[in-house]
Amino acid sequence: xxxxxxxxxxxxxxxxxxxxxxxxxxxxxxxxxxxxxxxxxxxxxxxxxxxxxxxxxxxxxxxxxxxxxxxxxxxxxxxxxxxxxxxxxxxxxxxxxxxxxxxxxxxxxxxxxxxxxxxxxxxxxxxxxxxxxxxxxxxxxxxxxxxxxxxxxxxxxxxxxxxxxxxxxxxxxxxxxxxxxxxxxxxxxxxxxxxxxxxxxxxxxxxxxxxxxxxxxxxxxxxxxxxxxxxxxxxxxxxxxxxxxxxxxxxxxxxxxxxxxxxxxxxxxxxxxxxxxxxxxxxxxxxxxxxxxxxxxxxxxxxxxxxxxxxxxxxxxxxxxxxxxxxxxxxxxxxxxxxxxxxxxxxxxxxxxxxxxxxxxxxxxxxxxxxxxxxxxxxxxxxxxxxxxxxxxxxxxxxxxxxxxxxxxxxxxxxxxxxxxxxxxxxxxxxxxxxxxxxxxxxxxxxxxxxxxxxxxxxxxxxxxxxxxxxxxxxxxxxxxxxxxxxxxxxxxxxxxxxxxxxxxxxxxxxxxxxxxxxxxxxxxxxxxxxxxxxxxxxxxxxxxxxxxxxxxxxxxxxxxxxxxxxxxxxxxxxxxxxxxxxxxxxxxxxxxxxxxxxxxxxxxxx
Amino acid sequence: xxxxxxxxxxxxxxxxxxxxxxxxxxxxxxxxxxxxxxxxxxxxxxxxxxxxxxxxxxxxxxxxxxxxxxxxxxxxxxxxxxxxxxxxxxxxxxxxxxxxxxxxxxxxxxxxxxxxxxxxxxxxxxxxxxxxxxxxxxxxxxxxxxxxxxxxxxxxxxxxxxxxx
Amino acid sequence: xxxxxxxxxxxxxxxxxxxxxxxxxxxxxxxxxxxxxxxxxxxxxxxxxxxxxxxxxxxxxxxxxxxxxxxxxxxxxxxxxxxxxxxxxxxxxxxxxxxxx
Numbered sequence: 043x044x045x046x047x048x049x050x051x052x053x054x055x056x057x058x059x060x061x062x063x064x065x066x067x068x069x070x071x072x073x074x075x076x077x078x079x080x081x082x083x084x085x086x087x088x089x090x091x092x093x094x095x096x097x098x099x100x101x102x103x104x105x106x107x108x109x110x111x112x113x114x115x116x117x118x119x120x121x122x123x124x125x126x127x128x129x130x131x132x133x134x135x136x137x138x139x140x141x142x143x144x145x146x147x148x149x150x151x152x153x154x155x156x157x158x159x160x161x162x163x164x165x166x167x168x169x170x171x172x173x174x175x176x177x178x179x180x181x182x183x184x185x186x187x188x189x190x191x192x193x194x195x196x197x198x199x200x201x202x203x204x205x206x207x208x209x210x211x212x213x214x215x216x217x218x219x220x221x222x223x224x225x226x227x228x229x230x231x232x233x234x235x236x237x238x239x240x241x242x243x244x245x246x247x248x249x250x251x252x253x254x255x256x257x258x259x260x261x262x263x264x265x266x267x268x269x270x271x272x273x274x275x276x277x278x279x280x281x282x283x284x285x286x287x288x289x290x291x292x293x294x295x296x297x298x299x300x301x302x303x304x305x306x307x308x309x310x311x312x313x314x315x316x317x318x319x320x321x322x323x324x325x326x327x328x329x330x331x332x333x334x335x336x337x338x339x340x341x342x343x344x345x346x347x348x349x350x351x352x353x354x355x356x357x358x359x360x361x362x363x364x365x366x367x368x369x370x371x372x373x374x375x376x377x378x379x380x381x382x383x384x385x386x387x388x389x390x391x392x393x394x395x396x397x398x399x400x401x402x403x404x405x406x407x408x409x410x411x412x413x414x415x416x417x418x419x420x421x422x423x424x425x426x427x428x429x430x431x432x433x434x435x436x437x438x439x440x441x442x443x444x445x446x447x448x449x450x451x452x453x454x455x456x457x458x459x460x461x462x463x464x465x466x467x468x469x470x471x472x473x474x475x476x477x478x479x480x481x482x483x484x485x486x487x488x489x490x491x492x493x494x495x496x497x498x499x500x501x502x503x504x505x506x507x508x509x510x511x512x513x514x515x516x517x518x519x520x521x522x523x524x525x526x527x528x529x530x531x532x533x534x535x536x537x538x539x540x541x542x543x544x545x546x547x548x549x550x551x552x553x554x555x556x557x558x559x560x561x562x563x564x565x566x567x568x569x570x571x572x573x574x575x576x577x578x579x580x581x582x583x584x585x586x587x588x589x590x591x592x593x594x595x596x597x598x599x600x601x602x603x604x605x606x607x608x609x610x611x612x613x614x615x616x617x618x619x620x621x622x623x624x625x626x627x628x629x630x631x632x633x634x635x636x637x638x639x640x641x642x643x644x645x646x647x648x649x
Numbered sequence: 650x651x652x653x654x655x656x657x658x659x660x661x662x663x664x665x666x667x668x669x670x671x672x673x674x675x676x677x678x679x680x681x682x683x684x685x686x687x688x689x690x691x692x693x694x695x696x697x698x699x700x701x702x703x704x705x706x707x708x709x710x711x712x713x714x715x716x717x718x719x720x721x722x723x724x725x726x727x728x729x730x731x732x733x734x735x736x737x738x739x740x741x742x743x744x745x746x747x748x749x750x751x752x753x754x755x756x757x758x759x760x761x762x763x764x765x766x767x768x769x770x771x772x773x774x775x776x777x778x779x780x781x782x783x784x785x786x787x788x789x790x791x792x793x794x795x796x797x798x799x800x801x802x803x804x805x806x807x808x809x810x811x812x813x814x
Numbered sequence: 815x816x817x818x819x820x821x822x823x824x825x826x827x828x829x830x831x832x833x834x835x836x837x838x839x840x841x842x843x844x845x846x847x848x849x850x851x852x853x854x855x856x857x858x859x860x861x862x863x864x865x866x867x868x869x870x871x872x873x874x875x876x877x878x879x880x881x882x883x884x885x886x887x888x889x890x891x892x893x894x895x896x897x898x899x900x901x902x903x904x905x906x907x908x909x910x911x912x913x914x915x
Contacts, residue, residue, distance in 0.1 A: 622914025624846075624907045629838055632745040639752040655817045659825050666832035669848050670840070682848050685829070689855050692825075695817070696866040698874045701881075705858075708881055713851065713888050720844055720892045724899040742838035746831040753827045762819045767866035775871050775878075783875055790882050797886035805893035807900070 045097055049107055049124040051090040052134060052177050059083035060170035063163065070167055073159030074149075080166040081145045084173055088138030091131070091177075098131040108183050120244055125183035129308055129373075132518065133180045136377055137298050139507075140384050141173050143500035144293040147388055150496030151289055151395055165205060165287070172198040176298055184244040185234060185263075185310060192230070192266070192306075195299045196223050202294060203286040215282035222279040225579055226269030233262025237313075246310040253317060260313050260320035263306065264327075271303030271357045274331045278571055280354055284346040288391030291346060296353050296387050297380035304360045304376050311369055325365025325445070329453035329460075331358030336463035340470065344400050345390050348471055352426065353383055355460060359441050362453055368444030374518050375441050378433035378511055382425035385504040389419035392493040392501070393475055402474045409476040412492050416476045421505045423468045427541045428461060436512035439534040446533050461537050465544020473548065654695060661688030675721055683714045697767040700775050822863035830856035843895045843905045847888065854884040 059080045063070045070076050094105070108123025126134075145166070152162055175198055179191025196219075204216030237244060237259050240251055248256050267273070272280040283295050294300070307314045307324070314320050335354035342348040356379050363372035392415040393408060394400050409416040425434030438461065445454040492498075619630070665685030672678040686709040693702035779787050829852055836849025858877045865873010895905060902909040 620914060622911030629741060636748045643752055651817055662829055666829045666852050669852060670832050670836035675842055675845060678845055678848055682851060689859060692859060693862055696862055698862050701862060701874050701877050708885055716892055720895060723896060724905050739839055742835045745838055746835035749834055750827055750831045757820050757823045763867045764819060765867055765869040768869050768871060775874050778871055778875055790879060794886055797890050801889045801893040805896045
């Protein structure tokens with residue numbers, strides 16, 4: 043394909059797959075054929091993104107293909123199209139890669155004994171839609187189209203979290219994710235409106251605007267990020283979102299969709315970076331999230347929920363980095379995190395697939411039965427902790443360096459501490475699942491068997507990237523922003539030290555039973571926060587909806603019914619004209635005659 | 650002098666008309682109608698329309714009134730002799746009738762009416778104009794009368810007529 | 815002295831009004847036909863009066879036509895009344911209200 047065709051292929055290949063599957067029900071219900079179609083489409087899309095990335099890396103000029111849309115008074119309201127530049131090309135490639143890996147993995151994960159062919163078809167249809175939506179978001183030339191993609195990925199999240207719709211918990215989790223994001227998206231929309239009012243466009247170039255306006259727009263848009271990227275206090279939906287299939291958790295809720303919030307900041311960097319207030323807010327929100335979510339991760343028994351809180355925490359790192367003004371740092375961490383977190387989730391999926399349950403207290407010693415999975419999971423874990431030479435080390439160090447150099451001391455310390463806590467919970471997971479044997483914990487039949495190649499191959503690909511991506515950090519930052527590059531300094535050493543301390547603590551605690559903490563830890567979740575949201579938001583919204591319903595029934599319908607009632611009354615009255623009695627009709631003729639005569643008298647007819 | 654005669658004629662006609670409208674007994678009403686029609690014939694005679702006057706007496710008073718009487722006899726019921734007021738009501742009827750009069754009379758008195766002497770009665774001339782100037786209308790009228798006759802017979806026939814239709 | 819035309823017209827108008835009243839208020843079908851008769855005669859009177867005022871026979875000719883028509887109408891009307899009576903056993907015109915809505 044040529045370069046000018048590539049952007050279209052990115053979107054239209056999966057779009058074609060989605061439309062075909064959506065329209066042709068037999069194709070969708072055929073299971074494997076649907077899966078093959080979507081994987082093929084995603085492969086094409088991914089190849090196109092690679093081509094675009096190569097073009098950008100070689101210093102090619104930005105590609106912008108747009109169509110002016112919705113003309114209002116002669117001026118187009120917005121553009122629809124695709125923008126390929128240094129910011130969007132890497133993300134598009136990441137999305138394409140992880141999506142492809144996850145889709146191939148799903149072939150092996152969604153076993154035929156639990157899933158019908160129609161289920162599988164439905165699953166892949168939503169995946170195709172997701173790729174379209176996410177790429178539209180990434181390649182958006184303005185914030186309006188980004189928002190459209192944003193909402194669509196939210197929809198896909200809802201559809202995929204609730205994939206096992208027969209389970210009540212999945213349905214509730216899907217709805218919860220949707221509500222929380224919708225709540226924040228109202229602020230995001232407000233931000234877009236303010237943006238339009240200020241600049242008459244949805245672009246991110248705010249040159250010449252007073253600082254207050256830039257800050258307002260930035261903070262409003264930031265709300266969207268807080269929900270989508272699961273920052274405290276709107277992170278509550280992400281742990282529950284683990285009700286969806288594990289590949290979905292890997293793709294949407296680790297690598298790509300939750301990263302959309304961070305991507306928003308990257309894309310609209312002139313807005314966010316142009317205001318000190320917004321940056322400071324991001325730094326604080328991010329760092330608080332980083333440490334808080336890490337602590338929660340320590341208290342989880344469910345493997346997926348642990349990884350979910352870990353994702354929250356790492357997203358906090360990204361947001362904090364951006365708050366420190368480090369656009370490249372945040373972006374790079376986004377990229378590496380996509381790789382190793384997806385790898386970790388897929389590894390967890392391997393484990394879950396083998397043991398048919400998710401609770402760590404009932405796992406143990408799986409390294410023997412699943413060696414490949416163990417090694418790959420360990421690679422991902424090392425990257426998450428931030429050990430060299432894995433990519434996570436490079437990106438995390440960059441984040442911390444940014445915070446340090448920006449002089450944001452408290453956020454920096456929080457994030458540094460978070461590195462230690464990260465080491466702790468990651469080690470805990472690794473030990474509990476793979477290493478520590480617990481005959482008393484594990485049921486006899488679930489000894490663990492290795493996963494099929496469809497599952498292992500994508501994990502391998504991601505592991506390779508996890509290993510190698512760190513070395514491309516200089517190229518990355520050069521492409522994304524002409525800013526600082528990695529340098530191994532005091533911050534890096536401090537980070538590593540703390541991470542290792544965390545790891546050691548983890549080993550000590552679990553191996554030797556120090557501090558009296560052994561196998562079963564209570565599952566702590568932020569239920570109070572949920573209850574508060576339910577009272578403040580959901581209940582109020584339902585009250586408002588009830589009021590609107592009342593207005594609709596009695597005022598709107600009431601007016602309609604009044605019109606109908608009047609019509610019937612008028613008909614009743616008019617009915618009396620049709621009495622069937624001759625004298626009445628004669629009388630009517632007589633009155634008509636009088637009327638004509640009167641008219642003639644007044645106007646002098648025939649005078 | 651003519652005014653006196655006119656007054657008599659007018660009194661006859663109007664009395665009869667009012668009584669036709671108001672009389673409770675149907676047979677009485679029919680006779681009042683005959684009275685009115687005779688008065689009208691007298692009026693025609695005053696206007697030198699002798700032929701019309703005679704025909705009026707023959708056709709109406711002789712024919713139509715007789716027809717009416719026969720119909721009353723054919724449709725007599727014990728309680729139908731009393732012609733009570735119809736659904737329209739006296740006041741509405743009065744309203745229309747008086748309204749009519751109120752609307753027509755101003756037109757009568759404000760228009761420029763022709764005012765000439767009536768032509769001297771000549772029945773032959775009238776008859777001749779029927780057969781020359783108004784021949785087609787005359788023929789059409791005879792067809793109409795034929796149709797009316799046949800129509801009346803058809804409408805009034807019994808179901809069990811026993812004929813061949 | 816000749817009676818002015820307006821006098822005749824007034825007389826005819828009043829007779830017409832009486833006939834109109836009869837048609838409107840009388841419940842008996844035959845009485846209604848009597849009212850129609852009155853109206854027709856008033857019209858004939860008008861025709862003859864106008865003709866006489868113009869000094870020609872045309873009024874009489876038209877009145878003769880009118881009379882013939884009225885007679886035909888009475889004949890048919892009476893046939894209808896007889897049929898109405900046979901159907902409803904009642905010649906009050908309110909009885910024939912099948913077309914009521």
